[in-house]
Amino acid sequence: KKSYVKNQMRILFYNGNGDLLKTITTVESKHISSVKSADLDNDGKKEVIVGIAAGYILKPRGVYVYDYSTGSKIWHYNIGPNPNSITIANVTGDASKEIIFGTIGPWNGNYDNGISDSESAVICLSSDGKRLWMHKFEKRGFVDAQVAVSDLDGDGRNEIIACTQEHGWNKWDGKWGKVYIINPENGEIEKVHDFGKPVMHWTGMGIADFNGDGKKEIVVAVKDGSKKETKITMLDSDLKLLHEYVISDSRAKIEAINDINGDGKNEVIICPTAIKKLIFLGYDLAELWSYTLGDHGSAIVSDLIPGGTNEIIVSADKLYVFGSIFGSIFEDNFSELNLSKWIPFGSPSPRVLDSVYGRSGVFDNNGDSWCASGIISKNALSLTPPFTIESDVYLDLQS
Incomplete structure (x- = not known):
C-alpha cells in the first residue's frame, strides 16, 4: 500500500479475522x-x-x-537488478538461516554490490546481511533467475535449484534458459540442463516426489517462441528430462502441486492465461481434467471448507471453489460469498504437496506458507470489486 509520503510503502499485518495488527513503513520505494x-x-x-x-x-x-515488534529496519542489502524469489533456509549447516534469492534484470542502468541490472545471479546472504557468495550467470541483457531450496536426492543436504531466462518486450521473446543445481556452501554449479529457451521465472517452479522413489522431481515452464508454445517440463533430481506437457500459451503458470484426488500421487495445477483454463496434470504430466474459466485466473490449494479435504480456489472473473473430486464445483460472484453453500465433498483427504516456488508463492500445509495469489478466509462474507492486493502473504509472526 502506498502512503503517498516520499513514495514509502507500508506492509500491513492482519489476523485471520481481518483485524489490523501492525503496520511497517518501508524504505522510500516504488x-x-x-x-x-x-x-x-x-x-x-x-x-x-x-x-x-x-x-x-x-x-x-x-x-x-x-523487526516485527518495533517495525524498525535491522539491515538491508542492495543490488543492481531487482530481487526475485526470496527463500529462507539453512543451507550452510550453521545455527542460523540464510537468505537466498535470484534476480530480475530490467537493464536500465543500475549497479550495486558487484552486480548490474543487465546481469542475473543467485545470491546468498547471512542472517545479519553479509554476502556469503554470489553466482552470476553468463548471459547479459534482459535476464532473470529464480531460486528454490530443497533436498532433491534425500541425502540430508539441501540443494539450491535455479532456473534462468532471457526476456524481451514481446511475450515470445528470449532464446536463453537453463536449470541449475547449485552447491549451497559456495555457489558453484553442480549440474545444469540447457534448454536453449527461457525457463520462465514468474510461472513458478514445482518440487515434489512424483514417482515415489524418495527423490524429488522439478517442474518448470519452458517457453518456445519459435513454435509459440510452452512446455510444462519435469526433470529428475539429476536434471534429466522425464515428461513434457505442451500448450499453446506463453503464460502457463504452475499454481500448485497436490494430491488433489487422494490417489497417493501428486498432481500439477496450471492456469494458462490466454486460453483461460484451470488444468490438472498427473504425475507424468498427462492431462487429467480441465475447466474453462471466464477469464485468466490464479489458483491456490487450501482446506477452505472444514472437513479435512483440500479445495482449489481460483480467482478469475468470479471466485471459483473446486472440490477435490474432479468436476465438483461451486461458483459465486465476487459481490457476495454465500458460505452456507460450501460443503465438504467427502473424498479422501489429499496428501500435502512438497512446495511450489515462484510468483504463485510457496504453499506448504505443514509449516510456513505464503501465496502471492491470495486466499479467502472462511470467515469472509463479502468482497466488492475492484480491488488489488499485491504481495499478500500469510505468516505466523506471533508464535
Missing part, C-alpha cells in the same frame, strides 16, 4: 516484490524479510529486514 518471515538469528523472534524493487528510478533495489 514496489514491494515479496514479504517473508523467519527467525533468522534464532533469538525466538521472527523478522520480516522484504524484497524492494524499482523501475526507472533505479534505487532502491534489494533485501530489507525489519
